[in-house]
Amino acid sequence: MKHWRSNLALALSALSLLIVLGQCASDFASDFNTGLQSEPELATASQVEAVAHVTLPPGTVLLSAVYSNGLKTRLVAKFRMPRAALDGFVASGKFTTQPVDGLRPVTGKDNLGGGNLWKPEESIKVAGIDESEAPGPEGTYRSVLFGLDDPDSVLVHLAATKN
Template sequence: MIETAAPRTRNRSGTAALVLGCISLLLSLIACGVAGLSVDSNDIDLLPVQSKPEVASAAQVEAVAHVTLPPGSVLLTAAYSNGLETQLSAKVRMPRTELDAFVAAANFTTALAPGLRAVDAKHNVGGGNLWDPETAKTISGLDEEQPTAEGTRRALLVNLDAPDAVTVYLYASRG
């Protein structure tokens, strides 16, 4: 006659080792999770949906902001960022005689308003110290309430302090 072996019973030392192993695994997983959360993520974009600001050319300023820079204008600084929202900031110096033509050609949905500070330090897309709209004393500005047909919203501050030239601070965003 063939005898079947009785099922093995688990001894206490085996059960204790299994419980301690599970507790150790659980504590290790918790420690890894805490370490992952505490890593400094200031320089790491875990979900990059916006590009880092980069220098913009005059052609990019014209294309994004739907403006035409007049002859004799000098692009002093411009920065562009793309992603979920397209953002552009530009600082342009132009002859005072070209300001009215610049505003008319851009088809802004509102007129320049004396004293309106529509652009400030928070509109500086690229950072840096060349963006200084707060230094202007005599100003005029406009802030479009309605975006253009392409969905671009624009704001403009004109520094009128110099007698023969104006400095235009332009901010455009879409998205």
């Protein structure tokens, strides 16, 4: 009888664990599995410009970019641009606010599936723009993290969402 109770308790514990793990996986993938949101796909520089309403300056190197369409259009991009182009980039993007020193509006959680290159926490000296309260052009919410560790270039992590 004691052996039967132990097995029942073990089975119930395992079942509870499976339910919790299933719920976590379901919550994580729900946008994609419902068919209402596309799986993340690689994005081109022109898609970054079109979705995020920015102009990538000459000399920009696109390191990774991923987007997903559906109920929302979501895009994340990581690129390096010349330091001298930073002011022009901000002006051309018609951001609703200027970069704020020390602001980190983009984190590892913003990675849409762009692989292991998405590491905004590695930048030490940063500035950021956060349009989560007031959207930019065409109702697009943008967050930008400028990594300013290199005196000659800026490492940019950009996240854009449009409903």
